[in-house]
Amino acid sequence: MSGLSIGGVAHLRPATCTEALTAVISLVACGILDEPLPAVEPLENAGKVHEALESRTAPAKTVLSVAD
Structure with missing residues (x-):
């Protein structure tokens, strides 16, 4: 599945x-x-992540990491 x-x-x-x-x-x-474990991307990659989500090429779960 x-x-x-x-x-x-x-x-x-x-x-x-x-x-x-x-x-x-x-x-x-x-x-x-x-x-599945999420793919963790730094916040500065938000644009790249958004494009991957739109094209449906992002991993099953993708989260943005915000620095402390």
């Missing part, structure tokens, strides 16, 4: 979506599915 989005259908089949999400969460909890 490379992604899961139910935002557009959850209101149409809430019971089915609840069942599916419960199954996915159980698989993650058991270690069968792994949640």
